[in-house]
Amino acid sequence: MTTSTVPARTARRRRAGGTGSLSGPTGLGLGVAVLWFSLLVLIPLGLVVTTAFSDGFAGFWDTITSPQTLSAVELTVVQSVLVTLLNVVMGTVIAWVLVRDRFPGKAVLDVVIDIPFALPTIVAGLVLLALYGPQSPIGVNVANTRSSVFLALAFVTLPFIVRTVQPVLEELEADVEEAAASLGAGRLTTFRRIILPSLVPSIAAGAALSFARGISEYGSLVLLSGNLPNRTEVVSVRVLTYIENGDPAAAAAAATLMLVVALAVIVALDVIQRRVARRG
Amino acid sequence: MASARLREPAPVRWGLRLLAVVYVFLLVLWPVSLVVKYTFADGLTALSTALTDPDVTHALWLTAEVALSAVLINLVFGVWISILLVRYEFPGKRALSALIDLPLSVSPVVVGLALVLAYNPRTGLFGTHLDAAGIQVIFATPGMVLATAFVALPLVIREVVPVLAEIGDEQEQASRSLGANAVQTFRRITLPSIKWAVVYGVVLTLARSLGEFGAVKVVSGNIVRQTQTATLVVESKYQGFDQDTAYATAFLLATASVICIVVVSLLRPKDES
Numbered sequence: 001m002t003t004s005t006v007p008a009r010t011a012r013r014r015r016a017g018g019t020g021s022l023s024g025p026t027g028l029g030l031g032v033a034v035l036w037f038s039l040l041v042l043i044p045l046g047l048v049v050t051t052a053f054s055d056g057f058a059g060f061w062d063t064i065t066s067p068q069t070l071s072a073v074e075l076t077v078v079q080s081v082l083v084t085l086l087n088v089v090m091g092t093v094i095a096w097v098l099v100r101d102r103f104p105g106k107a108v109l110d111v112v113i114d115i116p117f118a119l120p121t122i123v124a125g126l127v128l129l130a131l132y133g134p135q136s137p138i139g140v141n142v143a144n145t146r147s148s149v150f151l152a153l154a155f156v157t158l159p160f161i162v163r164t165v166q167p168v169l170e171e172l173e174a175d176v177e178e179a180a181a182s183l184g185a186g187r188l189t190t191f192r193r194i195i196l197p198s199l200v201p202s203i204a205a206g207a208a209l210s211f212a213r214g215i216s217e218y219g220s221l222v223l224l225s226g227n228l229p230n231r232t233e234v235v236s237v238r239v240l241t242y243i244e245n246g247d248p249a250a251a252a253a254a255a256t257l258m259l260v261v262a263l264a265v266i267v268a269l270d271v272i273q274r275r276v277a278r279r280g
Numbered sequence: 281m282a283s284a285r286l287r288e289p290a291p292v293r294w295g296l297r298l299l300a301v302v303y304v305f306l307l308v309l310w311p312v313s314l315v316v317k318y319t320f321a322d323g324l325t326a327l328s329t330a331l332t333d334p335d336v337t338h339a340l341w342l343t344a345e346v347a348l349s350a351v352l353i354n355l356v357f358g359v360w361i362s363i364l365l366v367r368y369e370f371p372g373k374r375a376l377s378a379l380i381d382l383p384l385s386v387s388p389v390v391v392g393l394a395l396v397l398a399y400n401p402r403t404g405l406f407g408t409h410l411d412a413a414g415i416q417v418i419f420a421t422p423g424m425v426l427a428t429a430f431v432a433l434p435l436v437i438r439e440v441v442p443v444l445a446e447i448g449d450e451q452e453q454a455s456r457s458l459g460a461n462a463v464q465t466f467r468r469i470t471l472p473s474i475k476w477a478v479v480y481g482v483v484l485t486l487a488r489s490l491g492e493f494g495a496v497k498v499v500s501g502n503i504v505r506q507t508q509t510a511t512l513v514v515e516s517k518y519q520g521f522d523q524d525t526a527y528a529t530a531f532l533l534a535t536a537s538v539i540c541i542v543v544v545s546l547l548r549p550k551d552e553s
Contacts, residue, residue: 004358013322014352024365025462026368028398029359029360029364030368031366033357033360033361033377035358037357037361037376037379040426040429040430040433041339041379041382041383041430041433042379042397043395043397043405044394044395044398045382045386045390045394047393047394047397047398047405048393048397070340072536089304090299090300093296093300094300094303094304096505097296097297097300097301098300100288101293101296105296105301109300109301109304110545111541111542111545112304112308112309113304113308114541114544114545115312115537115538115541116308117487117539117541118487118491118532118538119312119367119491119533119537119538120490120491120493120514120533120534120537121388121491121493121494121511122491122493122494122511122514122515123315123491123511123514123530123533123534123537124529126315126514126518126526126527127311127314127315127530127534128311130311130315130318131310131311131314132311137314140517154307155307155308156309157312158304158308161391169342187288187289187292204470209384209385212384212385213385214523215387216385216386216387216388216390217387218387218389218493218494219388219511220491221369222394222515223515223518223519224437226413227322228412233302234379236387236388236389236390236494237389238330238387239387239389239393240389240494241500243380243389243392243396243498248393248396248397251393252393253390254398255387255390255393255394258386258387258390262382262385262386265381265385266378266381266382267378268384269381270378275303280407
């Protein structure tokens with residue numbers, strides 16, 4: 001990316017802030033690292049974008065406006081938004097309970113929250129199928145329905161908002177709340193006026209991560225949603241179908257759409273984090 | 281802990297507690313425990329049948345090989361990039377720092393597609409040259425290692441960067457001014473202070489690598505006893521109506537990943553206090 005400019009900067013920068021200069025070997029090391037990152041991530045992703053437009057813009061447009069792709073996009077976006085809204089409420093509640101409440105078994109709850117992060121996605125699908133599939137012991141069968149997409153996304157995105165809100169809640173000083181209480185504010189008013197505003201950036205950051213994960217989810221849906229075209233097929237599955245049908249241009253077009261969303265989320269996160277850093 | 285007058289009224293407190301516990305129980309704990317129950321429904325039969333199935337054993341060894349290679353690559357690359365990002369100034373640093381997180385938001389299927397486009401032997405930008413040199417990447421182990429390294433790339437970096445930024449570089453500068461070279465400084469000063477962050481990063485990378493499914497499915501071709509990993513076995517056994525083997529393999533994968541997160545949660549508080 002910028003390796004060629006590195007040697008020119010040798011021995012010029014030695015700032016007081018603790019940032020070192022790039023001497024010869026370090027500059028070379030940066031070059032190797034950036035080269036590996038380019039070979040592994042940047043160039044392959046770039047090829048996705050160029051392949052998407054290999055039949056011109058019309059080819060790209062035809063693919064992403066075909067009824068089957070549109071229906072997959074609609075399903076994916078709507079379910080991701082709904083799951084993110086659910087997570088905004090439930091993630092904040094769980095984080096609150098983990099920080100402010102004390103009860104036996106809380107440590108277990110804290111560990112269980114991380115299971116969806118660690119569990120392989122295909123196992124997550126299998127696990128949900130055990131309780132909410134055709135052989136459900138409680139008689140709830142969502143397999144092959146649109147609700148199954150919602151369920152799978154709720155499972156895999158559970159930790160995001162909990163884990164972004166929890167540390168912020170732990171750091172909140174009690175004296176501001178005490179001041180509010182001593183001035184006559186009820187608990188609800190204190191929460192709404194004092195606590196919630198300081199949680200909003202972390203909730204937003206968690207929501208962005210949760211939405212991005214929802215849009216890109218694949219593994220947990222394979223066994224659960226049945227991948228029925230126009231009904232339970234999400235964008236990832238659409239991309240895979242295009243690949244398996246030997247149509248890389250169409251696959252790349254749908255994939256590019258997802259990449260744009262992923263990039264937008266990253267930019268949004270960067271902006272949110274910078275705003276938080278400025279405030280803190 | 282909040283003082284007494286900042287506590288919620290008991291009904292609110294109980295309501296929130298109940299809501300959180302019931303939600304997590306229904307969404308995570310109950311379904312996960314059912315898979316454990318199904319695996320041991322006939323005692324150890326399902327597990328021993330799975331472990332004697334050559335499809336499964338081959339897949340488990342392959343998964344271990346791919347995951348360990350990816351962990352090793354991401355360990356070296358991750359620590360090195362973290363040091364560069366925290367300790368040095370260079371043009372494009374902010375862009376690189378933001379792009380590092382990209383793999384976390386890219387769909388695994390898109391990761392697979394991207395690698396196929398770059399490394400397939402017929403039309404790939406690099407694949408045609410590698411093929412001419414006799415190196416097969418796609419539908420072979422190297423491609424699966426690349427796919428796994430891609431999806432798990434940010435995990436080590438995200439753990440190490442904050443710790444490096446926190447400790448500052450005074451000790452490193454002291455060490456350098458006392459005549460230690462870069463390698464000695466890294467081994468004696470930097471490494472001990474980021475040790476635990478590196479361990480968390482590696483454990484998280486391992487969990488992610490063992491469980492990768494979508495990206496590996498696209499680049500591996502899913503060939504039984506050749507490029508089929510454990511997660512792919514779970515899918516094909518389940519769809520082939522061999523549910524007992526699917527549950528048993530899923531149980532093994534779930535056990536490995538739960539061990540990983542328990543290890544991290546046990547290590548973490550000790551380090552912070």
